Amino acid sequence: MKSITRQKLPEEIEQQLQGFDRVYIAGCGTCATMTRTGGREEVLAMRERLQQLGKLVTGWIVIPTACDDMTQAAMEENNGAIRNAGCILVMSCALGVHRMSTCLARPVIPALDTLFIGIEDGSGCFQEACAQCGQCVLGETAGICPVTACHKGLLNGPCGGTNQGKCEVDSEKDCAWTIIHQRLTDQGRVDVMRRYHSARNYNIAPRPRMTRIV
Amino acid sequence: MPSRFRDALQSGRFVITSEIGPPKGTNIEKMLHHIDLLKDKVDALNVTDHQSSVMRFPSIGGCLSVVERGGEPILQVTCRDRNRLALQAELLFAHTRGVRNVLCLTGDAVVVGDHKEAKGVFDLDSAQLLKTIRQLESGTDLGGNDLDGAVEFCAGAIVTPEAHPIEPQLIKFEKKVEAGAEFFQTQAIYDLENFARFMEYARPFPVKILAGIILLVSARMAKYMNDNVPGVFVPQDLVDEMAAAPKGEALNKGIEIAGRMIATLKDESLCHGVHVMAIGKEEVVPDILKAAGLAG
Numbered sequence: 202m203k204s205i206t207r208q209k210l211p212e213e214i215e216q217q218l219q220g221f222d223r224v225y226i227a228g229c230g231t232c233a234t235m236t237r238t239g240g241r242e243e244v245l246a247m248r249e250r251l252q253q254l255g256k257l258v259t260g261w262i263v264i265p266t267a268c269d270d271m272t273q274a275a276m277e278e279n280n281g282a283i284r285n286a287g288c289i290l291v292m293s294c295a296l297g298v299h300r301m302s303t304c305l306a307r308p309v310i311p312a313l314d315t316l317f318i319g320i321e322d323g324s325g326c327f328q329e330a331c332a333q334c335g336q337c338v339l340g341e342t343a344g345i346c347p348v349t350a351c352h353k354g355l356l357n358g359p360c361g362g363t364n365q366g367k368c369e370v371d372s373e374k375d376c377a378w379t380i381i382h383q384r385l386t387d388q389g390r391v392d393v394m395r396r397y398h399s400a401r402n403y404n405i406a407p408r409p410r411m412t413r414i415v
Numbered sequence: 416m417p418s419r420f421r422d423a424l425q426s427g428r429f430v431i432t433s434e435i436g437p438p439k440g441t442n443i444e445k446m447l448h449h450i451d452l453l454k455d456k457v458d459a460l461n462v463t464d465h466q467s468s469v470m471r472f473p474s475i476g477g478c479l480s481v482v483e484r485g486g487e488p489i490l491q492v493t494c495r496d497r498n499r500l501a502l503q504a505e506l507l508f509a510h511t512r513g514v515r516n517v518l519c520l521t522g523d524a525v526v527v528g529d530h531k532e533a534k535g536v537f538d539l540d541s542a543q544l545l546k547t548i549r550q551l552e553s554g555t556d557l558g559g560n561d562l563d564g565a566v567e568f569c570a571g572a573i574v575t576p577e578a579h580p581i582e583p584q585l586i587k588f589e590k591k592v593e594a595g596a597e598f599f600q601t602q603a604i605y606d607l608e609n610f611a612r613f614m615e616y617a618r619p620f621p622v623k624i625l626a627g628i629i630l631l632v633s634a635r636m637a638k639y640m641n642d643n644v645p646g647v648f649v650p651q652d653l654v655d656e657m658a659a660a661p662k663g664e665a666l667n668k669g670i671e672i673a674g675r676m677i678a679t680l681k682d683e684s685l686c687h688g689v690h691v692m693a694i695g696k697e698e699v700v701p702d703i704l705k706a707a708g709l710a711g
Contacts, residue, residue, distance in 0.1 A: 352524055353495075353535060357542040358587035360521040361575045361602060364645035370524045382583040394586050397593065400499060400543045400557065 202320060203232040204268075204294035205327050206239065206313040215254060217310045218290065223257045225279075225286035226312075227301060229267035229293035236327065238313050239263075239292030247292060247312065259285040267297025273304040283307060335406040341393050343384035348401075350377035356398035418515035419487045420459040421569035424598055424623045429681045430688030431709060432489065432600065432625060433700050434461035435481070437472035446472070447480060449697040454486030456701055456710075459516055461600070461690070464491040468528025475509055482513040489571070490514050493522025498538040499547070499557050506551055510566040517568045518600065519544040519591075542587070545570055545594035571598035574624075575646035576613035577606065584646075585616065592620050600690040602646045603629035605653055607679060614685055623687040626680055630693040630703060631669040634658035670699055674706020681707070 218224060226244050233239030241263050248258045260282030264275045276283060283289065288308040291298045295315040302309040319327040332349040338356065339346060348354045352370045359378035362369025366379040385391045423430050433456075435449050453460055462477035474491050481488035490509050492502065506517065525535040539547060547557055554565045572591040578584040588599070599617075604610045604626050617624055629647070631637050634657040637649040653672060660668035677689050693700050704710050 353521060353537045353540075355521065355537065355540045357540050357590050359583045360541075361573060361578070361584070362521075362523060362645050363578070363583075365579055369645060370526050378583050379580060382580075382586070386582075391586075394583075395589065397542065397546075397590055399546070400539050403538075 202318060203235055203327060204296060205316045205319045205329075206233055206236055206294045207316055208238050208243070208292075208313055209311070211250065214290070214310075214312055218251070218254075218256065218288070221256070221287035221308075221310075223259050223286045224251055225259050225283050225289045225307075226251070226261040227267065227289055227291050227293070227297075228261070228263040229297050230263050230265045231267070233267070233293045233297075233313065234263070235321075244292055247290065251290075259283070264293070264297070267291070267293035268300050270300075272297070272300045276301065276304055334401070336401060338398070341396065342381045343388060345377055345381045345384065347377050347381065350375075350380075356401065358394060416513065416515065417567070418569040420489065420516045421597070423458040424569070424687065429709075430623070430625060431457045431691065431704065432459045432461060432688070433457045433691045433693070433697070434463060434491075435477055435697065436463050436466055436694070437474065437477045439469065439471050441472070443472060443476075443480065446477060447484070450477075450481050450484055450486060452698060453700055454481065454484055456704060457691075458688070459487040459489045461489040461491055461518060464493045464520070464522070465496065465528070466523075468495065468523045468525050468530070470528070470530055475505060475514070478509065478514045479512055487516070488514055489516040489518050491518045491520060492544065493520045494537050494539045494541065494544055495522030495525065495535055498536055502539060502544060503547060503551060503556055506548065506566055506568070507562075507564075510568070515568060516571070517548060518571050518573070519548070519596070520573060541572055542590045542594040545572060545591055545596050549595040569597055570595055571600060572596040573602060573627075574599045574617075575602040576604055576610055577602065577648045578646040581613075588617070589620070592622055596622055598623040598625065598687075600625045601627040603627045603640070603644075603692070605647075605649045605676070607676065607685070610680075611683075611685055625688040625690040626686045628673050628677060628689050628691045628703075630673050630691070630696055630699065631657055632696060633665045633669075666696070666699065670702050670706050673703045674708075677703070677707035677709065681709070 226247055228239040228244035244261050251258055264272050288310050290310050290312050291301055292312045298311045317329040319329050322328045329349050334348050352368055363376040366376055368374040368376050385394055433453050437446055460481050462474045464474035465471055478488035478490045519541045521541045525533050548568050548570045551566045554562050574588045575584050634654050637654045637657055640647045641649055691700055
């Protein structure tokens with residue numbers, strides 16, 4: 202499971218860094234390294250870009266896993282360089298950005314957009330498999346999540362926009378319900394698809410979501 | 416006041432519906448002209464709901480105009496733009512203003528339209544919307560609360576007889592029937608043999624099926640639909656027939672083909688009626704009906 206990110210456009214990063222002459226850069230050694238959006242190489246490239254913009258990069262780090270609670274210790278070790286900076290430019294997913302913002306008084310600026318939680322499906326190819334909706338239906342959909350893999354998140358079968366097994370919004374993307382139907386047929390349980398699903402309950406895990414394990 | 420369209424469906428005669436596309440803007444003159452032109456020539460007039468996800472004057476607004484002018488509207492409702500509160504509210508409002516027919520649709524994806532950055536809602540799907548209508552008719556809303564005054568609608572849905580693969584669509588069709596659909600208007604059909612096979616499957620269900628007829632205006636349009644419109648397949652002989660029409664005669668050829676198909680569907684009792692879509696060319700719908708031998 203990986204948090205899939207994409208670098209923001211240079212103009213947006215530049216705009217967010219307006220007024221900050223001294224910047225500290227933090228990357229992440231886990232997901233953002235794997236997706237090549239915030240690993241060592243990308244952090245060093247960012248350092249060079251910021252220097253070209255006339256910024257002073259007071260230091261940089263690639264935190265092993267930016268979202269976990271060891272991040273605080275990493276930040277404390279680099280306290281000098283961080284205090285010397287006006288802000289921290291974070292090249293991790295939003296979980297890392299959030300983690301850093303809770304342990305630093307300095308402004309934290311994201312350099313990446315977090316797209317989805319995905320799994321690697323062949324080298325370098327990531328896909329979203331779960332939208333964390335709180336009501337898992339995979340047992341009735343042959344392991345393919347229609348909430349995630351159907352563009353409209355439909356629970357009762359395909360829409361009329363599906364064509365030759367592909368999705369209305371992108372002929373490169375599979376129609377989730379065509380695959381679900383095929384797999385249920387292969388499993389000899391296509392009748393499961395005939396079950397009516399009532400409207401989803403969006404109140405199962407209301408936002409802000411949290412849980413406490415006691 | 417019961418649904419006149421339901422009476423027509425139950426009469427056993429060949430039923431004709433057509434549709435009106437509301438304008439983008441407040442100039443509704445053309446829409447009113449189309450309503451006046453068609454309201455007495457068909458059993459009911461669909462009014463589209465932001466067709467192809469393009470923002471327009473609303474379906475309910477068009478339906479009110481149909482009612483005011485003495486016609487029988489079918490309110491098209493998609494699940495794309497409203498959550499369950501807004502959908503139920505619209506149904507309550509429609510009922511109070513004399514709208515008695517609803518076509519329940521999932522709705523095209525937002526990104527195929529002209530507001531690509533908008534949020535697609537899809538809080539309900541088409542089967543759930545049909546169930547919602549039946550629940551509102553029973554006097555309670557989706558929250559289980561009592562209504563002070565219930566609705567009553569002739570409710571329908573769509574089906575795509577030429578979809579490939581067809582099996583998942585047929586399961587959805589059956590779920591819509593179970594959810595309360597009384598009638599189906601199909602996606603455009605051109606291959607009557609394939610449609611006859613679909614009707615063999617569909618006929619045992621307790622629903623009325625109106626075959627979708629989209630007017631061809633050129634060979635180019637036929638090819639475009641084959642390449643771009645899911646579930647629409649114009650056979651090569653019809654494409655060739657359109658292409659062979661003399662210059663300036665393609666529209667008349669399209670009218671002739673549509674009329675011929677409708678006449679065959681009726682004469683061979685293949686289905687219960689037709690839904691004629693002359694997207695952008697509503698003024699020729701009477702000519703299509705005349706070509707089909709149905710002008711009254």
